[in-house]
Amino acid sequence: MRPPFRSILVTIVLGVVFFRCDCEIVQFIFGDSLSDVGNNNYLSKGLAKANLPWYGIDFGNGMPNGRFCNGRTVADIIGDDMGLPRPTAFLDPSLTEDTIMQNGVNYASGGGGILNETGTYFIQRFSLYRQIELFQGTQDLIVAKVGHDKSQSFFQQALYVVALGSNDFINNYLMPVYSDSWTYNDDSFVEYLTQTLQTQLTLLHGLGARHLMVFGLGPMGCIPLQLVLSTTSGCQERTNKLALSFNRAVSKMVNDLGSQLPNASFTFGDAYDVVNDLISNPSKYGFNNSDSPCCSWGKIRPALTCIPVSKLCKDRSKYVFWDEYHPTESANMLIANELIKKMGFNKTSLTQAPTASPAVSPSPQG
Template sequence: MESIINTKILVVMTILALSTGLGSCKIVQFIFGDSLSDVGNNKYLSKSLANANLPWYGIDFGNGMPNGRFTNGRTVADIIGDKMGLPRPPAFLDPSLTEDIILENGVNYASGGGGILNDTGNLFIQKFSLDKQIELFQGTQELIRSKIGAKAAEKFFNGSNYVVALGSNDFINNYLLPVYRDSWTYTDSSFVAYLMDTLGGQLKLLYNLGARQVTVFGLGPMGCIPLQRVLSTTGDCQEKTNNLALSFNRAGQKLVNDLSKSLKNSSIKFGDAYEVVAGVINDPAKFGFNNSDSPCCSFGQIRPALTCIPASTLCEDRSKYVFWDEYHPSDKANEMIANEIIRKLGFLYVNGTNTPPPAPAPTHAHAHAPSPGS
């Protein structure tokens, strides 16, 4: 009888171990990025000038309150993760983050204003560069090793998904601004080469830290974001800026291909949605939009108002605008970008056999915004 009881206890303990990080086969993701992927890190950086912790950010997400995302709804990484059955990783600086939450959900290190280069975005005072984000990831690894042991931790990190989505700030908030030395130190081609050399080293470091399944996001037509248009003399897209994005994407694709061949047992993919976004901007009606050149959230005739603020006014139908503010796409545009990356890279549903959970999405996109105090 005693042996039967002991056997049952052993079975229960095994099941419990398998349902926790100790033996979990659940796949989570670790996200490295900028404001396009930030889910709240910058709201905990008290001196940062890149902050989305204001109405009307997050109006179409969850309870409609600001949550640190620089859009009205979901990020591209949110949507891709949802469609793959991956949990949404919380912000690294979220005070509720614990080892158990990391094992269950992963971590998001993305920071508004951050770049591949450490100097990028310094005008925002506080932000996490990619180097800093990787340093924080190394600290996360130490915590998990202490929690579940080195061998289990290695398996956990090897089996996780990784997203690296930076680069636009390295142009818009570095190379293209004369206050940065990079603007007069490099030519267009040598600056892209500098970015690739830096990014290549960072991706190799992530590989050495256990990252095996990595998706690197390319850049969209950043010369067409409302900020770039309003700073031009004609209001048109800035061709030089778009050409830099195209150069980055070509070089990024080659870098990823080369690393995939040289790094054993790695799968590094490059997610490029430039063409589909350019198509939407050139012919928004074809894709169900009616505005692709101005922000949904704006401060009347005062432009550029770099962020959406409580005094801003919202467009009548947020689902019809490609851009949420001067910099960032709307939820609807992010969904289109995510779908294009999924289509190109052939991502599959990875966790379990159930259908993915419903994802928070704009449910009141046609509604007028309430007042900030409501």
């Protein structure tokens, strides 16, 4: 399964739209299990799924919905706060051209990474390159429905969220079964990841992405799974240092890229410090447990996933982690609120840009 804190948000501003569009501002979300809202449930051979109770117990009808959480994701919460519709999972059978234009699309896939090679032992998952290819297919559908000019305006007004990276470390580089673990050292792997992500963000810009939010990583070395596997029973410091290095490198890259690409409003959101403080001082935020999952197999650790025979904690609002990898909705709300406060998100800020340059459509590589 994949880890949890990775990615946490960030960006907005307004590009410009050359053609006015009588359509809602929607989101297109690219990510991993922290943002997946059901895509992996439709991957018949995929091993990373949240399709059994007690996932989703605090969302809607309480049944599993594909979110690796008891409730909402960080992206859900931020979008709700901004008054934006929740994007439909790309593989959801109900997805049509109309729902795309009304709600946007979520391409996130549990186990997916920035790199194509990440998470291969999950058998099926969408890497970021694959998610961008799926987005290109979405654009073709909308162009066929409303024409080039109106579709260009629609895509340039949309908000884009990119939230991946933790799997590239925990389910790739830090596992000796992957060649990346011996091909690179810590510094060169972070550089490789950052350069790959830069290429991918440039591709998205070429496809019309003007308002782009990139999530940074949290303290990956402090998730329950890493604590259980630690020889000291504490956070894995090397893993946390890699997250910090990634955040520094990607923050600079995103800011530089946003200033270089035409009409680009790219922003990087970093919630590492607040998440780290939440884990270190849970009582400060109203939590009483930050080192074990709410949904577990009792004393059998690691539990890896939450299943119907798992035991639930008495009060889910007091636990930082839902399973061995992912935060609870309560923790996600704290993280989302921190990002909203830092970035000043609101729907009004998305509606004030009047113009934009035509988009080109490069093909994803890799």
